[in-house]
Amino acid sequence: MSLEASVGPLAGLRVVEMGQLIAGPFCGQLLGDMGAEVAKIEPPGEGDPMRNWGQGGTPTAWRVIARNKYSVALDLRSAEGQETARQLINVADILIENFRPGTLERWRLDPRDLCAANPKLIVVRISGYGQDGPYAQRAGFGGIGEAMGGWRGIVGYPDQPPARMGVSIGDSLAATYGCMGALAALHHRHQTGRGQIVDTALYESVLQVMESMVPEFQVNGWKRKRSGSTIAGVAPSNVYPCRDGEYLIGANQDAVFVRLCAAMGRPELAQDARYATHLARSAHMEELDGEIAAWTSTLTVRELEAKMIDASVPAGRIYDAEDMLADPHFAARGALVTVDDPVLGPTTMQGVFPRLSASPGRVRRAAPRVVGQDTEEVLRRWLGG
Structure with missing residues (x-):
């Protein structure tokens, strides 16, 4: 599949995405939606587990989160795969990863070495607890970050255990803050010529949207509690x-x-x-x-x-979802777009957001159908091989 004309405010940027599941890949989706060229590295064979996620009889999650990406199959546990990844990163602007801290270092892809070889490189690292601190090595999924960040404890009814949202909001928040960090680092690079490492923790991403929860307790001794469909102090x-x-x-x-x-x-x-x-x-x-x-x-x-x-x-x-598909306001604003998907056929999903007046992003290509289908094309264009 040939590269379509790149559009959007991030056109011309190259992104290597190494993450799996939601947090890293959603960060990559956000950058890709805004025009960046995203080389999604997948393990040969089954690829990213997201390929098999989604409700109903046909998995659909991959078709959204992998749009605007190119699938490159590399075994990062092998010396050959690590060397090829290193070559791609050497000509990239941004690297995204959401492995447990220390994984890249074990794969001989230490971000400090990568940044030394490519001083303009921005590395977005997304993990459960961050790259340092006493909990850094713990396994952490989005739900754990939601619990530690304060979200889970206040969602639900007082006489029932904490509830959760029907989506992985902790992962999505971390991805969004990772993207924001990458954009801030890009501005810094424009001023200095140098990239940097963006350290994004799941629990801290949740903490950022908890409003005044901490000072309410620190100043007033007041703890927010589960309040069902209402919120304390706000009525009606x-x-x-x-x-x-x-x-x-x-x-x-x-x-x-x-x-x-x-x-x-x-x-x-x-x-x-x-x-x-x-x-x-x-x-x-x-x-x-x-x-x-x-x-x-x-x-x-x-x-x-x-x-x-x-x-x-x-x-x-x-x-x-049925209401959204029928609502004229969603249609008028392009909140939903229909993508000609090679697996599912015409498929409606959320559009690119936020909307920019002068350089809007768009869905340029559907999610890769086959693991590694774009490996040769990306290596040829990026590395000249």
């Missing part, structure tokens, strides 16, 4: 029942709450001392939710949605 903000489904309403800001009460035909609630202020609503969350639920349960989702739009109250339906 919940999923409410309708006659034919459920609907999310977020009207915790004072002026928005006034508009919600008017839409309910209950303007007096906004003046009620129990609900008139943010703090008062927080203290009386359950009874306020009961008032709102009693009203929403008399309406269909469509009727409630119309009222919330008219009242300019932030609210929305709970979407699944």
Whole structure:
């Protein structure tokens, strides 16, 4: 498969991706979506385990996470594979890896040596606990990072064990921060001519989105706890029942709450001392939710949605994939794109994000069908062999 014209703000950059499963490969997907040429190194034979992941009868996860990539089959446990990888890295701009710390060093691919040979190289290292510290050598998957970073402990209901999201959010956050680190390092390279190592830990990536959890305890002695479908101190903000489904309403800001009460035909609630202020609503969350639920349960989702739009109250339906495929807003913004996939045929998946006005990225090519299908092409173009 020949290289298509590279487009996007990262066009011209070469990326070697050595990671497997989600964290490293999603970082590579983000860079590839923005125009970088990504050489995905896979072990000969079965390749990345992601090729067999996905719900339903036909695996689909690989078709998304490996788009805009070239499959290069190398055995990194062999001297020959290590030497070929080293040659590719010597002409690359970015290397991504998400192995346990020390693995690259055992494979004679120590990032310090790689950077010495290629001073412009940026190495994105993604691991469970980071490259140093007492836990560095522990095995770490995304869920473990979610637990240590504070996410798992506050998700779910108080009388039940911690819940999880239905996606691997810890891995995706680490990949996103790894990508952000690579872009920051690129800017530094533009100024200095030199690359650097980006150390990204799963648990620290989760920690970054935990808002004020730590100072809330350090300053106030207050620990966040599981609160089900609500969040402590924010009301009303919940999923409410309708006659034919459920609907999310977020009207915790004072002026928005006034508009919600008017839409309910209950303007007096906004003046009620129990609900008139943010703090008062927080203290009386359950009874306020009961008032709102009693009203929403008399309406269909469509009727409630119309009222919330008219009242300019932030609210929305709970979407699944079928809803997304049918929604005109997704289509109008290109949030979903259809890729002519050699395995699945025309396949719809999330589009490139974020959108840039002058140099937008796009899905230039489908995920590699066969392990190592692009090995000869990449070696020829990159190494001139």
